[in-house]
Amino acid sequence: MSGMKIGELARCAGVTIKAVRYYESLGLVTPRRLANGYRDYTEDDARLVREIRTLSSLGIPVERTRPFLACLAAGRQHADDCPESLAGYREAVDELTERIEALTARRAVLMQHLRQAAYRNSGVPLPGGEEREGREEHEGHEEREEHEEYGEHPMSDLHRLPENLPVPEDDGAADHLPGLKVPRIELPSTTGEKVGIHTLGTGRTVVYVYPLTGRPDADLSHGWDAIPGARGCTAEACDFRDHHHELLAAGAQGVFGLSSQDTAYQREVVERLRLPFAMLSDPRLSLAAALDLPTFTFDGATLFKRLTLVIRDEAIEHVFYPVFPPNEHARQVLAWLRDNPAE
Structure with a gap:
């Protein structure tokens, strides 16, 4: 095609x-002038403009498309058939790499500030940070003293419903x-060991099942609070923490939390909330499949619905479902244990 005007070329x-x-204006396209002064573009000019557009979309500045255009002008089939064009690619890649590294470093600093501020304002120690100094002083204290200590902390939104x-x-x-008999399933624990649901012993074990716990440095997903029974996992964990000693005294030989979150995520929760019991991770929801436990889907993920199992002699003795409010649930379990003493 020849004889195109500028609008047609565009x-x-x-x-x-x-x-x-x-x-x-940069000399990348040089149309011939007609006698009347109008520009006259050819298909070759259109090809050059298309090449500039393509390279620009890849992040190569317009001014640095010259080697590619020269390659076409030299009769090559493709604009990147020449060594100079390859050098242009490498230069663009190197610049992007530098920008990515700079942005990654900036993001890391921002994330650090976010975590420090979020954990500081939540009143709980930053995992692995200096704020955890003196933690050992609290270990071994009576549950009453521990409860009073936690009560002095200003609570974040995760703790309040x-x-x-x-x-x-x-x-x-x-x-x-x-x-129902509990299935022969072993799940990884935050202690580093695997716990068999079928090997919890002959006494009563409380396993509270929850969807997922949030963190101070991450916002809860939009719509989470609108799901009945979804919100309150941190508050529930804290209630079991604060009444752990009483639960044991009332006949529970152990308490476990269980969710589909991975063990590394759960370990951060155990350390941050100073939970005196372990969490079990079931990312494949194997317990849900074996017992037909209720689940729900959120953001493309299938999660456990909140419930609590009292397991005794390898069988489910009692179930709490639905659970509400979660921040008082440990006390509900405690009341049941006291009202139903094991023979």
Whole structure:
């Protein structure tokens, strides 16, 4: 095609008229002039403009497209068939690498500031930080003293439940569980060991199952609070922490938390909240599959619905479902243990 005007060239090459004029001002495109002074563009000019557009979309500045255009002008089939073009690619890659490294470093600093501020304002120690000094002083204290200590901390939003949370309804999804034998499943624990659900012993063990716990430095996903029974995992863990000694005194030989989150994530929660019990990780929801436990889907992930199992002699003795409010649930379990002493 020949004899194109600037508007036709722009449409053909997929750019604006202003862009074509800019390329001309740089000497990248040099149309011939007709007798009447109008510019006359050819298909070769359109090919050059299309090449400039393509290279620009890759992040190569317009001024540095000259080697590629020269390669086409030399009769090569492709603009990057020449050594100079390859050098242009390498230069662009090196610059992007430098920018990525600089942005990555900036992001790391911002994340550090975010974590420090979030954990500082939540009143809990930053994992691995100096704020954890003196933690050993609290270990071995009586539960009453530990509870008073935690009560002195200013709590973050994760610890407090928003008002007017939707109350979960009993949909009957756990009615079949009492009396069932527990499956032969081993799950990784935050202690570094594997715990067999079927080897918890002959006494009572409390396993509270929860969807997921948040962190002070990460916002809760939009819509989470609107799901009945979803919000409150941190508050529930703290309630079991604060009443752990009483639960044991009332006949529970052990307490475990269980979710589909990985062990590394759970270990941070155990350390941050100073939980006196271990968490079990079930990322494949194997316990849900074996016992037909209720689950729900959020953001493309399948999560456990909140419930608590009292396991005794390798069987489920009692089930709490639905659980609400989660920040008082350990006390609900404690009341049941006291009202139903083991023979």
